[in-house]
Amino acid sequence: MTFIRLYGPEDRESLEDICIRTAHEGGDSRPHYKDPGIFPTTFALPYVTLEPDLAFVLDDGHGRAVGYILGAADTPRFVAAFRTEWLPSAAESYPEPPGPPATPDEEMIRLLHHPERMLVPEAAAYPAHLHIDLLPAWQGRGHGRALMRTLLQALQDKGVPAVHLSMVTANTPARAFYDRLGFHEIDVPDPGPVTYLGRATRELDAL
Numbered sequence: 001m002t003f004i005r006l007y008g009p010e011d012r013e014s015l016e017d018i019c020i021r022t023a024h025e026g027g028d029s030r031p032h033y034k035d036p037g038i039f040p041t042t043f044a045l046p047y048v049t050l051e052p053d054l055a056f057v058l059d060d061g062h063g064r065a066v067g068y069i070l071g072a073a074d075t076p077r078f079v080a081a082f083r084t085e086w087l088p089s090a091a092e093s094y095p096e097p098p099g100p101p102a103t104p105d106e107e108m109i110r111l112l113h114h115p116e117r118m119l120v121p122e123a124a125a126y127p128a129h130l131h132i133d134l135l136p137a138w139q140g141r142g143h144g145r146a147l148m149r150t151l152l153q154a155l156q157d158k159g160v161p162a163v164h165l166s167m168v169t170a171n172t173p174a175r176a177f178y179d180r181l182g183f184h185e186i187d188v189p190d191p192g193p194v195t196y197l198g199r200a201t202r203e204l205d206a207l
Contacts, residue, residue: 023133041093166194
């Protein structure tokens with residue numbers, strides 16, 4: 001029987017696999033990137049390293065993580081830690097290209113090297129942010145909702161009033177999922193290919 005638990009070091013390989021297989025508009029990034037390892041390096045591993053108490057996985061009942069939700073309680077603080085504690089080691093595997101990004105991989109590497117992109121003034125009233133991903137076979141079964149409830153409760157327990165996320169606008173199934181969970185759009189000028197959504201951490205009965 002599936003259950004939700006805190007992430008542990010033994011989950012790292014599964015975490016990376018989940019991230020890679022859901023990173024391209026909700027689908028598998030491997031056909032689209034030369035080295036899809038850039039995705040967990042940027043969007044998953046920093047969270048379990050810097051804020052492990054806000055990293056939860058869906059266990060398939062046999063010890064294997066098949067989904068996760070990762071959070072940062074204070075986005076400016078997380079960005080500072082990303083810059084000073086995470087980026088130096090990550091940059092050894094993914095050095096920043098010398099010029100403008102010329103490939104999809106270089107576009108992602110640019111995001112790794114510029115964590116300040118996460119500081120969106122319009123989202124300041126939603127100090128926390130999150131990432132959630134489930135392997136395809138585990139989607140549409142209520143597990144995403146349960147993971148979201150778990151993180152929102154953990155944030156609420158820390159006194160964090162609201163959380164935001166950014167999602168690729170083209171991923172319409174994800175937008176429908178967030179809408180059902182009470183997220184609303186945050187008006188951000190010129191957001192590029194992403195949409196910003198926010199929600200209070202309270203009112204968990206609606207989940």
